[in-house]
Amino acid sequence: xxxxxxxxxxxxxxxxxxxxxxxxxxxxxxxxxxxxxxxxxxxxxxxxxxxxxxxxxxxxxxxxxxxxxxxxxxxxxxxxxxxxxxxxxxxxxxxxxxxxxxxxxxxxxxxxxxxxxxxxxxxxxxxxxxxxxxxxxxxxxxxxxxxxxxxxxxxxxxxxxxxxxxxxxxxxxxxxxxxxxxxxxxxxxxxxxxxxxxxxxxxxxxxxxxxxxxxxxxxxxxxxxxxxxxxxxxxxxxxxxxxxxxxxxxxxxxxxxxxxxxxxxxxxxxxxxxxxxxxxx
Amino acid sequence: xxxxxxxxxxxxxxxxxxxxxxxxxxxxxxxxxxxxxxxxxxxxxxxxxxxxxxxxxxxxxxxxxxxxxxxxxxxxxxxxxxxxxxxxxxxxxxxxxxxxxxxxxxxxxxxxxxxxxxxxxxxxxxxxxxxxxxxxxxxxxxxxxxxxxxxxxxxxxxxxxxxxxxxxxxxxxxxxxxxxxxxxxxxxxxxxxxxxxxxxxxxxxxxxxxxxxxxxxxxxxxxxxxxxxxxxxxxxxxxxxxxxxxxxxxxxxxxxxxxxxxxxxxxxxxxxxxxxxxxxxxxxxxxxxxxxxxxxxxxxxxxxxxxxxxxxxxxxxx
Ligand SMILES: [Mg+2]
Numbered sequence: 001x002x003x004x005x006x007x008x009x010x011x012x013x014x015x016x017x018x019x020x021x022x023x024x025x026x027x028x029x030x031x032x033x034x035x036x037x038x039x040x041x042x043x044x045x046x047x048x049x050x051x052x053x054x055x056x057x058x059x060x061x062x063x064x065x066x067x068x069x070x071x072x073x074x075x076x077x078x079x080x081x082x083x084x085x086x087x088x089x090x091x092x093x094x095x096x097x098x099x100x101x102x103x104x105x106x107x108x109x110x111x112x113x114x115x116x117x118x119x120x121x122x123x124x125x126x127x128x129x130x131x132x133x134x135x136x137x138x139x140x141x142x143x144x145x146x147x148x149x150x151x152x153x154x155x156x157x158x159x160x161x162x163x164x165x166x167x168x169x170x171x172x173x174x175x176x177x178x179x180x181x182x183x184x185x186x187x188x189x190x191x192x193x194x195x196x197x198x199x200x201x202x203x204x205x206x207x208x209x210x211x212x213x214x215x216x217x218x219x220x221x222x223x224x225x226x227x228x229x230x231x232x233x234x235x236x237x238x239x240x241x242x243x244x245x246x247x248x249x250x251x252x253x254x255x256x257x258x259x260x261x262x263x264x265x266x267x268x269x270x271x272x273x274x275x276x277x278x279x280x281x
Numbered sequence: 282x283x284x285x286x287x288x289x290x291x292x293x294x295x296x297x298x299x300x301x302x303x304x305x306x307x308x309x310x311x312x313x314x315x316x317x318x319x320x321x322x323x324x325x326x327x328x329x330x331x332x333x334x335x336x337x338x339x340x341x342x343x344x345x346x347x348x349x350x351x352x353x354x355x356x357x358x359x360x361x362x363x364x365x366x367x368x369x370x371x372x373x374x375x376x377x378x379x380x381x382x383x384x385x386x387x388x389x390x391x392x393x394x395x396x397x398x399x400x401x402x403x404x405x406x407x408x409x410x411x412x413x414x415x416x417x418x419x420x421x422x423x424x425x426x427x428x429x430x431x432x433x434x435x436x437x438x439x440x441x442x443x444x445x446x447x448x449x450x451x452x453x454x455x456x457x458x459x460x461x462x463x464x465x466x467x468x469x470x471x472x473x474x475x476x477x478x479x480x481x482x483x484x485x486x487x488x489x490x491x492x493x494x495x496x497x498x499x500x501x502x503x504x505x506x507x508x509x510x511x512x513x514x515x516x517x518x519x520x521x522x523x524x525x526x527x528x529x530x531x532x533x534x535x536x537x538x539x540x541x542x543x544x545x546x547x548x549x550x551x552x553x554x555x556x557x558x559x560x561x562x563x564x565x566x567x568x569x570x571x572x573x574x575x576x577x578x579x580x581x582x583x584x585x586x587x588x589x590x591x592x593x594x595x596x597x598x599x
Binding site: 121 | 309330331333335336338340341342343345347348349350351352353354356371372375376379381
């Protein structure tokens with residue numbers, strides 16, 4: 001099983017740009033979907049699949065793999081692009097996103113047989129519970145693999161997240177790391193206007209979690225946060241990653257209207273150029 | 282059929298869970314604070330390391346069960362049917378059914394026979410909710426003896442999600458282990474060709490008594506124990522429709538969406554015959570003695586017999 005493929009941030013940044021380009025192209029081809037959050041999470045997904053995870057794309061179901069649970073199914077495009085670039089399936093298949101008969105469902109569906117996909121999900125607030133179940137199973141069987149679950153900040157308004165958070169701490173699941181995409185936005189606008197989440201780190205901390213905050217679009221900071229999470233013992237860890245919705249395409253960065261919007265096919269060229277112009281993160 | 286003595290169906294469920302747990306160390310049980318009340322105490326005492334306490338948080342329990350099942354465990358999550366089937370419906374739909382994982386869901390406190398706890402805790406909509414979900418199997422054993430067999434079948438034979446419904450009160454225990462339990466295969470408890478009574482859960486005993494009442498009036502009623510609501514036994518339903526020409530369904534559940542609807546869906550598509558539905562008449566329950574409540578809401582042997590007589594009168598008037 002190969003793992004920790006690279007720890008070179010420069011290399012990872014280049015991979016993240018390729019993943020973003022695939023996200024833009026697949027969404028333009030699909031004609032619907034969620035661009036903003038998918039771009040904002042590209043650096044975290046790149047870090048996970050190209051540096052942090054123990055996994056083997058040629059053996060997707062191998063028992064010793066680390067598990068990634070995508071609770072926010074609507075950012076499936078960044079999961080799919082990352083899986084494809086990791087080698088789970090051909091990059092060309094990304095063009096089938098959201099089309100009839102595709103393995104790339106609008107929200108992830110395991111029944112379509114996509115390699116590397118751990119969970120069918122999309123109804124918000126459910127993934128952390130599933131991750132807790134997986135982490136409990138690993139503990140019961142004394143297996144060393146780790147569970148990562150990925151959440152939106154708006155998703156934290158679902159009460160079931162906090163039921164799950166309570167249970168993860170109660171059972172001391174230090175093999176579980178949750179990642180919160182803290183872009184401060186949701187469909188109706190700013191999270192703090194729709195439903196205030198702060199003080200967010202204190203909430204997780206009060207629920208018994210180790211809280212790690214980082215810039216979720218800075219590769220060094222992301223790698224550092226994952227390293228800290230791995231070292232936590234006797235309690236679960238959460239990485240609150242501050243990200244920018246639409247990151248990498250300056251003309252749409254931070255614009256919540258791009259949460260559930262896709263580029264027109266004519267825009268793909270401009271967006272790709274903007275991604276190339278991203279000198280650093 | 283003879284009543285060997287009253288027992289709660291949840292006791293049979295608990296025995297089956299314990300037995301399956303002895304045979305397979307992958308079986309785990311989740312607790313949502315009401316462990317004894319939902320039949321899981323035997324398992325929890327026997328296998329403390331395979332009992333996971335999660336508190337009063339049913340939505341989380343259901344998702345945790347899905348996660349455990351994805352890892353090859355066989356999680357059993359039992360709570361009151363109103364919570365198992367209704368509070369957590371979205372978790373059951375997406376995390377359990379859409380992922381098509383083998384989670385065994387126990388739905389306790391089925392029907393008005395819950396008694397004094399009243400409407401909030403009397404599960405009367407759970408069959409409807411569970412049977413509409415793709416991939417789900419729905420079991421509704423008739424007594425404690427059968428609940429034990431149903432629990433074992435759910436754990437050892439099912440591959441996907443399964444819901445088992447059972448009651449709180451001690452009720453007649455009359456089925457025998459040698460009758461067996463095959464998922465999807467109903468049991469003919471009494472032959473008869475004037476009328477068919479298709480019943481589930483506690484109402485199977487009532488149906489047998491109803492057949493006795495009808496027999497004294499010269500009506501020969503067939504009684505079928507439909508212990509599996511989904512997949513429903515189409516063959517036995519169609520045989521009943523063809524051979525008797527009149528069907529009464531009996532369930533401790535709303536008359537909409539439950540056993541009656543499942544039977545009607547088969548009958549109207551393939552062999553339409555007059556039907557009558559005995560069950561909760563589209564309203565909430567209330568507090569009271571279990572027997573009083575079953576009488577008040579018309580879920581007794583006499584009510585079934587009366588529905589049968591009216592049905593036959595209607596049929597011959599046609
Ligand atoms: Mg957000």
